Amino acid sequence: MKVRTPNAVWVTGDQTIDWAVTPLNRHRGQVADERLHVPLRLLWHTGGVFQISSLIQAALSAASPNPPPFFRRHSIYCAKPPRQEDLTAYGSGINHSFSVLGDYPTGNGDSIHRVAQFIGFHPDREQVNPGTTEYTPIKQIKKAKVIVIDDANLGFRDRRENWGPIIDYLSEHSTSPPWVVWKISYDVGDGHKREDFRTELVELAQHSNLRERLITLTAAARLRDAGAEISRDLSWDQSVNDVLYELDNRNEFSTLRNSPCLIVSFGPSGAMLIEHQASKTNWNLVYNRKIMEREWMNTHHQGMMFGYGSALCSTIVSELVAIPEVSTTPPKPQYVNAIKRALVAMQQMYERGFKAEQGSDRFDLPSGIFDEEGQRKLLKDINTHPGEAPRPVTDRETCDSILADPPTDLTDHESKLFNIARKGKEALEDGDTPIAEYGKLVTADRTEVESLRAIYSLIDNYCGPSKPTFDSKPLAIAVFGSPGSGKGFTVKQVAQEWVKSRRLKPLEFKLSELGSPSELVGALDQIRDVALGGQVPLAIWDEFDSPLDGGGKLGWLRYFLGPIQDGKFQQEEATHLIGPAIFVFAGGTSSSYEEFSTQGLDEDARKSMKVPDFLSRLRGYIDIPGVDTTEVHDSPEPKLMLRRALILNSLFDDEKIGRLPSGEFDVDDGVLEAFLRVSRYRHGVRSMQAIIQMRKTPKYARFDRSSLPSHDQLKLHVEDANEFFGIMRAHENTS
Known part of the structure; x- marks a missing residue:
């Protein structure tokens, strides 16, 4: 009998049970005689397809406080996990992962659980999908809206009886296929045998309407595992170029290269949306402009979490379910917004840690990671940058810089550069400029x-x-x-x-x-x-x-x-x-x-x-870039003025310049423009600092034109004092 559901989400793939041990006290036995004095809890968690299906349910529930009727009517079909009484750590027909949970302080006297150590996997190569008898085979679903495939190379892809029904279903519904979200979390290269569902799925998409509805998810770390030369933590510009180049120039990535819509995750710090077309590639980077992969991990070093890829998969699915099937050409999914929500969900996942209730043998991912209120405050550092590249990409510097040129018009006191000099990094908070911040050092070059x-x-x-x-x-x-x-x-x-x-x-x-x-x-x-x-x-x-x-x-x-x-x-x-x-x-x-x-x-x-x-x-x-132009009277480039503005803000702080009630430094517009536009300082940043130190006003006072040193004294630190004063006075005539 066919099952009729307006928004059926059918989840399949590798099935996993995650096991964790956590000590019940801080005592650690040092000798064999003490082993009975170190009690612990053995906890379990439903991973793999089970985890994805539960996260999809959470993402759908949080997608809107008042969802429309078409959004509310959804059903998720997935293999049911084993009952607790039937679980064993080496049970057949399912994969098992093992880790150690640790307690980490939150700062308010409490502690939360995160992974202290990943021990490893025990794969079961005889895994049989679809699982228990309560599982609804896809052929019984009259119209699936989304098919989710979790492929971790833990047995699912090796057995045609697992994935063959998916290919048959997609072929049967080729004129109006469901959305397919295909998550590859391990072994992304093409070293597989010819009879592989990955090959058949992508080939099917090339010649059918599935092309517009196939979304492939993977991670930059998995591409690196397969030999891709993708830089770590240099810049988002370089990461974009490296990903595009590697996809187009490594034979082992032909499947990913032919995937119509590919999302490459960099963990909680960012992700790339890549849409392959015949002659070009459209891409969109969704990124934290302050922090990249490794920096995020170093900042968040109190234990580890898993489930980031599943969170990304879940927000994508919730976006697809939200699309009303009201016409033959439904609106295009808002992938970028879904990726933004996923990045914030990953951050919240880390901040909240795993739940492990007393008296329970289970541990679970935290609840509420998709809640709108929690998402809103974390979205401010997430930016997007769209672009396109020729196909194929032939070098690693194909894309334009993500860093937009700062403004050159400084006559308006609300100018971005003026605000940066007065407010520092706060003036960049609402912008889209990627920055690096180390202590007092902030740069956007x-x-x-x-x-x-x-x-x-x-x-x-x-x-x-x-x-x-x-x-x-x-x-x-x-x-x-x-x-x-x-x-x-x-x-x-x-x-x-x-x-x-x-x-x-x-x-x-x-x-x-x-x-x-x-x-x-x-x-x-x-x-x-x-x-x-x-x-x-x-x-x-x-x-x-x-x-x-x-x-x-x-x-x-x-x-x-x-x-x-x-x-x-x-x-x-x-x-x-x-x-x-x-x-x-x-x-x-x-x-x-x-x-x-x-x-x-x-x-x-x-x-x-x-x-x-x-x-x-x-x-x-x-x-270290300088602060001077090549020749006296050369006009500074916008990026040079941006560097000067950031340096000035740091110097104003060090030299105790007065502040306005708003907190920004109280500096005359004309003086600021002269600092930013003068062509050359005699001794670089030291000269900029010296001019501020030579001011005629006390600490915590306004820095205005009367604060500047005399013409002769200024010549000690700028190549042309007339140029400096001329810029300052010209500002008065245009204000």
Whole structure:
């Protein structure tokens, strides 16, 4: 008998029971005799298709407080999970996962459960779908609106009896097929046998109306597992380019490449919607503009959660169910809005943790993760950026930058750049500009963002959860920039997370003030002492590229080759281990890596100064952008003015400029425009700071035109004082 349901959602795929153990007290047995003194609970949770079906129900229930009739009338068909009394951790016909739940403090005296350790999977390759007899076969459903397939390569895809009825059903309803949401959470490559439902499903979509109704979900992490070179935490621009390039240029991704609508998740921090057409690819990035994958995980390091992919799948399904079947051409699904809701649901999933009620043998995902009220406050940092790329993508820089150019018209006091200078990052809160924020350092320059995130990743790898041992070799990083660009400040802000946790301890050494290489031993001794004390020293070697008396240009380089390479230094007749350390080499004479690496010399001269040897020991570098134009009277580019605005905001805070009742800094418009538009400062950021420090007004007072130093004094810090004052006065004439 056919089952008639207006909004039937039919869920199939890999069936899983998730098992978790959690200790009942904080005592941990250290010897075998104590094993009976460490009681624990064994909990279970319905995963796989069972989890997805319950999350779909939650997403549908929360989709609207007053849903229309067509939305309310839905039924979800899925295999029923086993009864608790029939469960065993190695029961046949089903997959089992195992983990350890830990308690994590919430800050208000309570604690919540998250996964402390994933132990692993025990797959059952004889898994038989559809499951129990209460399960409704798809052939009995007269009209399914959505078919959901959860494919984790745990047995479902290996058996034609599992997926054959789906292909038959779609072929039978080819003129008006249901929506198909196909979630691939493991083994996304095309190394499968020819008779595979993935191949048949995509081929069917190429030649039928299913093309407009097939949505494939996977994750960037799964693409990386299959060999894709997708950058981590450089910039959203680079992530977009990498995903598009890898899909179009790796043979193992032909199935995903042919998927009409593909969604690639980056976890709670973002996702890409990719719609493949014949000659081009339309894409839309939904992203947290402040934080990327790894940064999100590092910020949320109190345990782990699972179910993020299922949350994304559920919001997509709820969006499809909401589409009224009122015509032959129903409205296009609002995928972007569904992805936004999914990202927030993932965040709420983490914040609330698993539920494990006392007296129950079950643990469950938290309730209310799709609730509209909770979603609203977390949506402010989620932005979208649409774009398109040619097909196929032939290089990794196909897409335009996500970073929009800031405005160039500064005559209006409500200008975005003026607001950024006065309010700082708060002025960017409602914008769509991706930013990187480390302590007091905020930047929206893509090149700088990528460099900072690369250095962040290097530090995280070096002193993350698996701490370096005492025989570890130092991690060597270089920082270049014009004088006064804040090289040491930048590194310390990027490393602030580990400095605050006392994992790192900053030390600074100015090599231009050391008289001889023998004095370097004293500095290495200080570094060793910190390492012996259990911290990782963050040693900043300032002006490392300065001349050495008697050693010539770049004379210091040769004395660092051994310590970096071997992790040792010589003190008279004794050889000492340095211990774990991060060496940051801050350039004093070279404004960029390129300038330092070439030195304007031929290869033999560079070799004699050990430049290639030194560079080969570096594991990363940062080029800090300057704040000046190329020539005096050049007009600053918008991105340069944006950088100046962010720097000014930080300087206003440091130098105690007065504030308005609204909290923004009280600075004259003309003065602001002069700071932003003047072509060149003599000493970079130091000159910007000096001009503020030379003001004639006290702390916490308004900074206006009368606060500025005299014309002659201003010449100490800008290349052309007339230009500075001219810009300021011209603003008065246009206000």
